[in-house]
Structures are given as C-alpha cells and as structure tokens.
Amino acid sequence: IGATTLDEYRKHVEKDAALARRFQPIFVAEPTVEDTVSILRGLKDKYEQHHGVRITDSALVAAVTLSNRYITDRFLPDKAIDHMDEACAMIRTEMDSMPQELDELTRKVLRLEIEETALAKEKDDASKRRLDTLRKELAESRETAKGIKLHWEKEKASVQKTRKLREEIDATRIEMDKAERVYDLNKVAELRHGKLPQMEEELKRLENKGREQTTLFKEEVSEEEIAEVVSKWSGVPVTRLVEGEKEKLLRLEDVLHERVIGQHEAVTLVTEAILRARSGIKDPRRPVGSFLFLGPTGVGKTELAKALAETLFDTEAAMVRIDMSEYMEKHSVSRLIGAPPGYVGYDEGGQLTEAVRRKPYAVILFDEIEKAHPDVFNVLLQVLDDGRITDSQGRTVDFKNTIIIMTSNLGSRFLLEGVTGDTIPESVRESVMMELRKSFRPEFLNRIDETILFKPLTLEEITSIVDLLLADLNKRLADRRVTVTLDKKAKDWAAEKGYDPVFGARPLKRFLQRNIETKLARALIIGEVGEGAHVAFTVQDDGLVLVREKPATRN
Secondary structure, rough: OOOOOOOHHHHHHOOOOOHHHOOOOOOOOOOOHHHHHHHHHHHHHHHHHHHHHOOHHHHHHHHHHHHHHHHHOOOOOOHHHHHHHHHHHHHHHHHHHHOOOHHHHHHHHHHHHHHHHHHHHOOOOHHHHHHHHHHHHHHHHHHHHHHHHHHHHHHHHHHHHHHHHHHHHHHHHHHHHHHHHOOHHHHHHHHHHHHHHHHHHHHHHHHHHHHHOOOOOOEOOHHHHHHHHHHHHHHHOOOOOOOEEEEEHHHHHHHHHHHHOOOOHHHOOOOOOOHHOOOOOOOOOOOOEEEEEEEOOOOOOOHHHHHHHHHHHOOOHHHHEEEEEOOOHHHHHHHHOOOOOOOOOOOHHOOHHHHHOOOOOOOOEEEEEHHOOOOOHHHHHHHHHHEEOOOOOOEEEEEEOOOOEEEEEHHHHHHHHOOOOOOOOHHHHHHHHHHHHOOOOOHOOOOEEEEEEOOOOOOOHHHHHHHHHHHHHHHOOHHHHHHEEOOOOHHHHHHOOEEOOOEHHHHHHHHHHHHHHHHHHHHHHHOOOOOOOOOOOOOOOEEEEEEEOOOOOOO
16 A cells, blocks of 8 residues: 655656556545544544543534634644644643642742842841741742642642543553454453443543542643644634733724824724624635725825734734835736746745745735736735635645735825815715726726725824824833923924825924934934933924923933
8 A cells, every 4th residue: 555645646656657557546535624523533532542631522623623724735634633632732731730820829939038038137127027028928828839739739649540540441442352353252241341331430430520620720622722723833813812802802993093093984994804803703715804095195004004913913023015116017926926937036935925824814015006017916816805826836825814905096186185074075985986997907996895095184183193203202212211292382383394285194204303303313412311311392483492301310
C-alpha cells in the first residue's frame, strides 16, 4: 500500500507507466464535516487516555467546524485532530502546573518576606508600624496559601487516581482483545462481565465526585480551549467574547469618533460591520466589510482606517496599506498577487496575498484607488464577492476575516460646493455617484458593501482637531516630560489660520508645525525649556507666543 498526494503522484509515479501499472490508484477525498466528527469520536478515547483529560462532545464538534472555517491551507480530518490534540495538551500542562491563584499568593508571600527582612533592620517608628502591619498580612497570606495548596494537592491526588484507573481500563480492554483472539472465552467472560464493569462504575463515581469538587484547575477540554487553539493558529479571534472585549466593541464607535472628527455616518457604518462580524452573524463567505470612502483630501478617510486598526488590534501596524498610485501601469497588477511563472520575482509572492497570508485578520487599505489602472480592480472582484483570491503559485488566500477599505477623491468638488451643514444633500450624493460610475465598472461597485461620503470639515471641527494634534505632540514629548498647552484664544486663532475647506485638516497640521513645533524645538535646543517643563502658547500681536509656566527641573 502506497500513499501520496495528487501532485506527487503526477510528478513521480505517472511519468513511469510501468510503475503506475503495478498499482491500483484509489482516490481518497477529504472527508465531510459530519464524517470528521465521527472520526474524532472514534479517536476521543485514545486522546483522553494519552493526555489524561476528558474531552466533551461539543469540543469535538467545535474542533471540526472551526478548523474547517478558519484554517484554509490544510485538510480535514488532519487539522481537526491537531486542534483537539493541542487543546488536550494545553489542559494537561495547566493541570500539572501550579494554579494561578496559588502562584500569585506564593509570589506575594516571597515579596512580603523580603520586605519584612528589610524593615526589621530599620529603627524608626514608621518602619516599626509598617512591620507590624506587614507581619499580620504575611501571616494571613501564608495561611491562605497553605489552605489552597492542601486543596490543590487533594484535587491532584484525585485526578491522578482517575487517570490511573483509566489506564487500567485501557489495559483490561487490550487484554480482553488478546484473549478473544486466542479463544480464551473464560477469561473474556471474566473481564467483560466482571472486572471491566466494576472499573467503569468506579471511574464514573470518581469523575462525578471530581466534577463536584474541582475548582482550581480544569480536567475537561471544552469549546473554549478549541477556540483558543484556532485563534493561535489562524490569528483570527474566534474565542467567546470576554467582558473586556465586549466593552471595547460597544465603545468602538465612541473611540473612533474621538480620533475621526465630523464623519458620523462613516464611523457608524464601519462600527456596525465590525459588530456583525464579532457577534458571528456575518456571511462566512465574504470579507467582514468592504467600504469605499469618498471625499475631499484631509477629511479623515485614511485616519479612520488607521483608527480602526489601532482600536481593534492595539496597533496601527495591523493595517495592510497598499498605495494604489504605485499601480498606474497595466502590468503592475502582478505585484498584488505575484509574478507569473517564468518572470522575475515569481518566488517572492504578491504584496497583497503575502501580507494577508501572514495576517489573515487585518484592515486592508487601498489608498487613492482612482490613481490605479482600471485592470487592477478585476483582481479585487473575487476578493469582494467570495473573500478569496488565488496567487501566482496557485495557493488560495482567504480574505474572509479582513476589513477592506478603499479611499478616493472622486467627486470631491461636488462635496466641497454642495455641502454646507452636517448632512450631505441627496443631489450632491447623486452627482458624486454619477462621477463614480464614470470611473469604475458596475460589477466592481456592485460588490462593495457601503460607499461612504465624507463631508468637508467645518471650522468647529477643525478646532477639535487642534486638540488631537496637540495630544499627539505631547505623546512625542513624553520621554522629555515636557507638556504643551494652548489657551482657548490660541486654539481658535490656530484653527482659523489653519482652516482651508478644500485641503481639510492637513494645512492645520503644517501651520502647527511652523508656529508651535519649530518654536518649541528652538527653545529646547537653546535650553529655555528643559525636562519637566510645562509650556503654554498664547496669542500676541497676531502670532503665537511661547510662555514657560514652570521652570525646568533637571534630574
């Protein structure tokens, strides 16, 4: 019996007709999800025996369904078995390690003992009072740790007894099989109807007792452990939402509003897509969301993508950014999915496909898409519709857990001319969509979830952006312990001088660089402002003036 893959068979066996004729080829297809669940149920006892843990049936089903959905580069039942194996190993490691509660208490006792030794050498009254308090705390901690340790050792002994009994049951079954093969029917009857039922009854009793008592560690592999393993493998958060993450998701809209000023509709639509995805009700065959952001320059299109990446993944680096101005020629499409065979760079893979293979759960930003050649968008059709793309090496790359954001300045002249308040008039929206249809094909536009229009920023919104830019400057100055503030008059003046509805918030950024950062840099270099200083800016004679509120303190 030989086993090989289709590719290897074609490469090595099929070439040699004489060798191929010696074998009867049997094609073994990948089992279905239902078949794989049955396979895992058959293997369950072996893995429970090997790891000394219990595996729930829901964990088996989760191992199959989650691996089938999130691990695309391997096949069933192999990947599901590996997930089950890893989850069992994780629980077994936790069982053999000291419980977290006891570990923390042991460290606390050690820290208090070191502190006690140090305070015992001191003679002043404050140290003596602290020493008395500390000794009481130390005695309590030792007592608690002792109680938990006794409980843990008792639980551990019970688990080891159960594990030993499982091993004996397994050995008895093997012995019974051997006796059946040699027709020792007396022994088979003795084992099957005498010894084995007694041992199984004892095991059931011990397991029930353990279920009622065990509190310090888990002995059971559940869906949660499987989901944790799948998350580690795929980089996609499939674990149940813990309280902290629920809070984070429910506050997502507010957090994005703090960073992206004045674009209520855009923030709301993006937040709704994320909530659908993390609650598990999105279409599993499509990306989390695909958005086309349209609006003038400098109004927060790219900033919203960055804010989303930072809020969801705690870093802006989780965003895959593709600058579409680099794809102006027709042939440059090969850079996205990789060069075809025979061309330079075939082995290197594509910019887009490789980035998503490494980070399957990410925000993908296609910046300034109207600058790219129209043929580039043909590649994105399958990504937007089916959440998949095949790279130049023939590998299928999964985009089902990505958020796709495209930005463009198309139609911005209509938005600049026609929008005055907080809402975008229907006539302006229609004009922008007409412009959009001239540049992009219907089959491309039809696959995008939401086309979001960004309105020009007002003077009040620019004033709010001054605070954001100031907070960013203070973050950069944090290592020098220097803080910068602007009074209300200075903020209003800066907003007015840096306000240009055509160019958005970028002129304000340049204005603050010239009038605040340059003056502050000069003051830092000549020593006017030192570490720990608080610097304020105010308006005098139609210009910003630096005022040092607190003298520099040097360490």
